[in-house]
Amino acid sequence: MSNQLDTIAPLREFVIGMTNLVSQETEQAHLISKGSELLKTLIQSDDWLPEFCTVPHPEFYQQYLLHADPLGRFSVVSFVWGPGQKTPIHDHCIWGLIGMLRGMEKGQRYQQLPSGELVTDGSETILRQGEIEAVGPTIGDIHVVSNAISDKTSISIHVYGANIGAVKRHTYDPLTGQPKQFVSGYSSKQVPNLWDRSAEVRASLT
Amino acid sequence: MSNQLDTIAPLREFVIGMTNLVSQETEQAHLISKGSELLKTLIQSDDWLPEFCTVPHPEFYQQYLLHADPLGRFSVVSFVWGPGQKTPIHDHCIWGLIGMLRGMEKGQRYQQLPSGELVTDGSETILRQGEIEAVGPTIGDIHVVSNAISDKTSISIHVYGANIGAVKRHTYDPLTGQPKQFVSGYSSKQVPNLWDRSAEVRASLT
Numbered sequence: 001m002s003n004q005l006d007t008i009a010p011l012r013e014f015v016i017g018m019t020n021l022v023s024q025e026t027e028q029a030h031l032i033s034k035g036s037e038l039l040k041t042l043i044q045s046d047d048w049l050p051e052f053c054t055v056p057h058p059e060f061y062q063q064y065l066l067h068a069d070p071l072g073r074f075s076v077v078s079f080v081w082g083p084g085q086k087t088p089i090h091d092h093c094i095w096g097l098i099g100m101l102r103g104m105e106k107g108q109r110y111q112q113l114p115s116g117e118l119v120t121d122g123s124e125t126i127l128r129q130g131e132i133e134a135v136g137p138t139i140g141d142i143h144v145v146s147n148a149i150s151d152k153t154s155i156s157i158h159v160y161g162a163n164i165g166a167v168k169r170h171t172y173d174p175l176t177g178q179p180k181q182f183v184s185g186y187s188s189k190q191v192p193n194l195w196d197r198s199a200e201v202r203a204s205l206t
Numbered sequence: 207m208s209n210q211l212d213t214i215a216p217l218r219e220f221v222i223g224m225t226n227l228v229s230q231e232t233e234q235a236h237l238i239s240k241g242s243e244l245l246k247t248l249i250q251s252d253d254w255l256p257e258f259c260t261v262p263h264p265e266f267y268q269q270y271l272l273h274a275d276p277l278g279r280f281s282v283v284s285f286v287w288g289p290g291q292k293t294p295i296h297d298h299c300i301w302g303l304i305g306m307l308r309g310m311e312k313g314q315r316y317q318q319l320p321s322g323e324l325v326t327d328g329s330e331t332i333l334r335q336g337e338i339e340a341v342g343p344t345i346g347d348i349h350v351v352s353n354a355i356s357d358k359t360s361i362s363i364h365v366y367g368a369n370i371g372a373v374k375r376h377t378y379d380p381l382t383g384q385p386k387q388f389v390s391g392y393s394s395k396q397v398p399n400l401w402d403r404s405a406e407v408r409a410s411l412t
């Protein structure tokens with residue numbers, strides 16, 4: 001799909017599209033529906049993801065920041081699952097979109113009863129390459145997610161309505177439903193350079 | 207100066223300040239004057255610059271992208287001079303600010319006569335740590351710059367009113383004034399992650 005001179009173009013176009021979207025829209029339902037369309041286009045190909053954002057860790061799932069909006073209106077993350085890796089039960093406290101890029105994810109949603117107890121919300125689901133799901137306080141925010149492939153890396157691209165690595169959110173004790181604050185951070189001190197368009201521009205010089 | 211948990215904070219604050227500025231202002235004179243104030247604050251300390259954006263090349267001056275606005279309204283670059291390195295005579299075709307972070311730069315401005323010939327505009331200047339100068343089509347856009355220190359690396363932080371690495375601009379033949387198109391690109395495929403505030407947030411968890 002990608003221009004050989006400009007492999008990262010699909011990610012750059014996505015970031016530009018999302019930046020225009022959050023500049024024009026503030027209603028969450030619109031951000032989710034229009035963001036989903038943009039994400040659907042992004043995950044149609046996967047050769048745009050830089051190598052360093054695809055590397056699994058032997059023990060922990062990795063969260064490579066791909067882009068954060070400077071005004072904190074959205075962020076984009078490459079979520080890399082090693083074989084058998086699984087999150088705790090957790091929430092996000094903001095809207096989020098999950099688009100499957102490579103492999104498969106297994107997910108189970110939960111609801112918290114007024115008593116504080118967690119109960120499953122629907123049955124376990126499988127997210128396949130090219131598919132998208134949404135989470136958030138108004139549409140169901142608590143879930144547990146794992147790599148659905150036991151012997152391979154899976155990668156999903158996540159978009160959130162804030163700088164997700166800095167959001168105070170919660171993990172939940174599966175037995176008691178007791179929440180515990182956490183903040184995820186990011187797995188790398190560097191992000192991809194989306195903006196070097198010089199090869200393309202150079203090819204057009206007279 | 208910087209918080210030990212969040213070394214990169216001054217650069218993040220600068221990027222947020224510039225993003226707010228370009229969201230509110232379009233007049234170039236204001237962008238230059240307010241951008242200069244923000245840049246002055248940024249270059250008061252230098253411990254925020256990530257190591258990989260300080261590395262000189264034995265032969266060529268390096269241009270490490272620190273941040274590009276997704277809508278192309280500004281970009282920030284770490285310009286790293288090895289000993290003795292020097293640009294060709296060149297222009298920018300947009301406004302730019304140069305803030306001296308480490309070491310010193312020597313600059314000579316030029317004007318192009320209607321005949322096409324280049325003549326010096328003022329005498330050679332020295333830019334010292336903490337000082338700022340501006341370039342641009344309306345305020346003098348043609349110059350040659352070099353490391354003013356013969357045996358050390360110098361580093362200046364540049365801010366431009368576009369994605370500078372992708373701008374079609376010109377070098378000039380010093381004898382004839384003949385312009386030649388070029389595009390500079392960037393020296394790294396990665397940029398710093400300015401957005402991992404998790405250490406700070408984690409320290410505040412209850």
Ligand SMILES: [Fe+3]
Pocket residue numbers: 090091092135143145
């Ligand atoms: Fe999640």
Ligand SMILES: [Fe+3]
Pocket residue numbers: 296297298341349351
């Ligand atoms: Fe210059």
Ligand SMILES: [Mg+2]
Pocket residue numbers: 250251252
């Ligand atoms: Mg100092």
